[in-house]
Amino acid sequence: MSSSDKPISAPPAERRLTIAKAMSEAIGQEMERDSSIILLGEDIGRMGGVFGTTTGLFDQFGKDRVKDTPISETAFIGAAVGMAAGGMRPIVELMFVDFFGVCMDAIYNLAAKQSYFSGGKVSCPMVLMTSVGGGYGDAGQHSQCLYATFGHLPGMKVVMPSNAHDAKGLMLSAIRDDNPVIFMFHKALQGMGWLGTIAGSITDTPDDDYVVPIGKANIVREGRDVTLVGLGATVHHGLEAATRLADASIEAEVIDLRTIAPLDRQTIIQSVSKTGRLLVVDDDYLSFGVGAEVIASVCETGAGPLKCPPQRIAHPDIPIPFSPVLEHFVLPDAKKIEQAVLSMMKDEK
Amino acid sequence: MSSSDKPISAPPAERRLTIAKAMSEAIGQEMERDSSIILLGEDIGRMGGVFGTTTGLFDQFGKDRVKDTPISETAFIGAAVGMAAGGMRPIVELMFVDFFGVCMDAIYNLAAKQSYFSGGKVSCPMVLMTSVGGGYGDAGQHSQCLYATFGHLPGMKVVMPSNAHDAKGLMLSAIRDDNPVIFMFHKALQGMGWLGTIAGSITDTPDDDYVVPIGKANIVREGRDVTLVGLGATVHHGLEAATRLADASIEAEVIDLRTIAPLDRQTIIQSVSKTGRLLVVDDDYLSFGVGAEVIASVCETGAGPLKCPPQRIAHPDIPIPFSPVLEHFVLPDAKKIEQAVLSMMKDEK
């Protein structure tokens, strides 16, 4: 059992929250402040969200503001667009990002283009929150990440926290943003007991109102030898690998993207200019993915000189397999990162 | 008026076909050979396809094999998956790729995963043909390319011809492939009079049965100084730029990807190893796009040494604007390629 694999234990400090709790808290606090916020989605009412994103909010705000929907993603995400145009600030849950195929038009052709098609006159202040990621045996239609799918299409901001602190701050930024924001949350970090949770995602989370800005990556560990770029779960794998690499006197700098679109290229390029080595790690499909975008963004600037070719680790271009022996074989983890870095250190130009 | 902008004139040789005619011909010839092929889509019956992809086939094969559908993409693409599992070889048209948002589940969660979820026991021999591209003022919901959107998701092959010869050969490959193949055709190349057509897409096209293999890029012009990678329309822009660059004694090698997934990395890497310079040009959105994947694929191998940073030109990360002055400003063209190459030649390391 790896260190990231422990069941959640009681948080030591009072304000140590899971991402789920941080999301609910941010939404609840903001709903108190702003009566134009409305929540829509499947099982987000009485149940509080399959992934705990709306816990307690139905009781607190009632059924007019916290609305369970039919299994009609096209209609209710479309409705959110109409609400947003009409002055409300809907927060909508798409239970799994894997379901985007039944409702993507409302997202990328309506929400994402409302501002452009209206010359900036009609805004679309909506948050679409959706779960991503696998690793728990939920197979090929319930474990996808699709970061690049969303990052590729203009007009939406796309964020994903790796811990509760950032989850709250990014959620507040997302709700207050006048543009559509896709808020991805990773199931391996969510802090639902029944899913298992990487411990590092449970962090001190201020009770107050604060924002984590959209579009700003975070250097979660400094280092001089190699830049590890990750997001969500892979940030924790990167940190774990960095700890092990430090034993071998290799100092990895770990960057948590936090925002997929717009991508904070500057932070990455600065880091790589310092370290001269780049490894991107994500758990979305490899080709046309986050790794490619980060590598290209660095290489096209001529940043460097790079000491070895930039590398990427991702889920390979195969559907996500069910059997744990298969799934864990193909998912990125700390060990794969460690090995990749070790071989990059050897592979000097 | 650029050279690529001429109205279609009568083809000089008898077998000079447009891509539309080449597609119809391939489908018709294959339908004669193979009675398990069925055609489904909107307006593909009597009308012969909005983009001429099924001209004459309704009259030739009748309404049982050439079926106009309701505007129900989820149902009829889903039906194609069921037909494919049941031993047929459906060819389905999604009129514009921009509509993927109403039916992507049937494509990427059903068609693309049928083989994997059945351990290879249930195949999904279907072709989904769909129009891509803008440049003719059809605005933000009818001009998108989405190459990377489809290329990113595993289990599908994705092809796009730049000329009629390849269109026929790729279509025959696609139909005979036992896996789902997304066959994109570019509106600027289609040879519909009413759309205007880049002349180079109209080529000699054998009457016979021949295939262009899926997964093999094509070097359409050899050169020693820079590798231009394009697909569909941008291949022609690349060729036009190469002609102009040749006047300045710069010899560009132009690669036509032809297949987006699986990407022929080897051909690209070999070319870049020779030229030392890489410029990728596509008309899909820039970020998380084809350019990123091609650049990353080259850089991660350490191919080179590169004489200057690899570059990409694409549609920027904005919805596709309607007004021609806006749209032509943001679309890639020969001039932008030429200028990019000229500045790359200056920018030696």
Next chain:
Amino acid sequence: MSSNENKRLWMYANMVKSRHFEDLIKPAYFEGKSPVFNMAKGPIPGEMHLSDGQEPCAVGICAHLREDDVVTATHRPHHIAIAKGVDINAMTAEIFGKKGGLAGGRGGHMHLFDPAVNFSCSGIIAQGLGPAVGAAMAAKLSGSDAVAVAFLGEGAANQGAFHEALNLASVWKAPVVFVIEDNSYGISVSKSDCTAVERNAVRAISYDMPGHHVAKNDPDAISEIAGEAIRYARNGQGPSLIEIETSRLEGHFMGDPEGYRPDGEVDRLRELDPIPKYRARLLADGFEEADLESAEQDARNIVERAFSFARENQYPEPEEAYDHVFV
């Protein structure tokens, strides 16, 4: 004039305005597109979906709408936009891709947004229905009695979004009216070749909402039913579905060779052109020829001024392409 007479004259004038609008679009669209028809050329590139023949649907519904009522329309939006009171100068400029257009030329004819009168449209079939439900709920939850109307074609009634939106509207008792303009074609495919039922109005049963059918493309009949459905929504009684039998006098889009039409169909439809028919009826009902003529003239003037505005308006600077991706 009585308020009903006023309304009828308003409906007539807006039908004329809409038709004149399309009549001016036609030659403008073909500029630069002959002798070779190439959609990319001329001052109005891209697809162009005209609404000739469908004017009664727009005016019959919009006669009952206020500025704060929301309308979502389709790829064939001009008649509806005009009847809803969209700024016709800015709308025309948008269609010409000009800086003074509703969206500064970014949207074009399928993407007309005018927040001043709460109008918008989308080019993806049936995808305006969800937003209309949401707009209706935004009004309802804010305590307003504004309503929303979603227009769709009969072809769109076979799209999943139709089913989801009507069910959701019913469950939420949203003040929204769904209006099917049944012109019996989706591009080349006739309704009977792709729709399991003869009348889409029966589908209202699946959503426990009133389903109305209006025959004969008749503005008065449409207005009567529309009044009922919109009152029903405004009173908090919930959504309705209205199916209107109308006709598409032009091709699906300009340049459509219409080979799929039975011989003589267009001629037959033209004989039933709702505008001269309605004019004759108004005269028979005692309207003065002079009043109609002056309404016609006003309508035409407005349209002509809009086209002048659009033509004289400048193009955006190319760099403006980058603006307004986000607000």
Next chain:
Amino acid sequence: MSSNENKRLWMYANMVKSRHFEDLIKPAYFEGKSPVFNMAKGPIPGEMHLSDGQEPCAVGICAHLREDDVVTATHRPHHIAIAKGVDINAMTAEIFGKKGGLAGGRGGHMHLFDPAVNFSCSGIIAQGLGPAVGAAMAAKLSGSDAVAVAFLGEGAANQGAFHEALNLASVWKAPVVFVIEDNSYGISVSKSDCTAVERNAVRAISYDMPGHHVAKNDPDAISEIAGEAIRYARNGQGPSLIEIETSRLEGHFMGDPEGYRPDGEVDRLRELDPIPKYRARLLADGFEEADLESAEQDARNIVERAFSFARENQYPEPEEAYDHVFV
């Protein structure tokens, strides 16, 4: 025994088999998941949707199906797979992620494909309906009289794919039967909170097809209606819709705390458990206790052998993850 008696015994045996299957899944699923319930752990990770209570739907329909008839099922597929005759050893091994599984462990419990009996399922709501229409058409066009059946939940009847597939099936006169297992919940959301109509069967009107409603989770009643609808399809008369009132005796998935259930609901439902009820009826109808017991024993043995097979079966080699992305 008469053929009808045989069929009833078959239905009973398959309900028992299905229930016993779920009864063995339960402890197996919880292995490694206690004291802390973590879905990722144990021999069966991931979500697990049990079908306890819904067996009558599966057997009532499948009693009329042949191997060459096609079934598409849902995220809650075990009872249907068993009644359709899916290889139970390979199915169990698949659920355990083993090499001998239907897909060598690639698919898991929501993705069971057995081409030998033309069974498949998908985890995305209502997305199996289009494929069923296509499968039905593949049979029809090849001259076979095979039919297809698509199962869905009542929650899925609000998804756009439902509307599109039923309309398409009707337009094509496809030999397909749509079967709604109405267990009155979609996860935590009750049918009445999200469905505009009380009975989904009325929605058949929108597609000009017969719509049947079967109350009380009764295998005989289901079988009777199913026989009619499947005959109708086989005879080339077209599609039908069947709505079955059934009950979900377990949570939506294993581990569901079911806080959304009214107090006492599960107890009430358990009292109506269709399996003991049907057993009692068969006895009342003159079946021999011994025959039932032997059928039960056979069913249990088959299930137990399947679990032994699955447990003893080896895991795939990790590298096999890369196989079969393409055929």
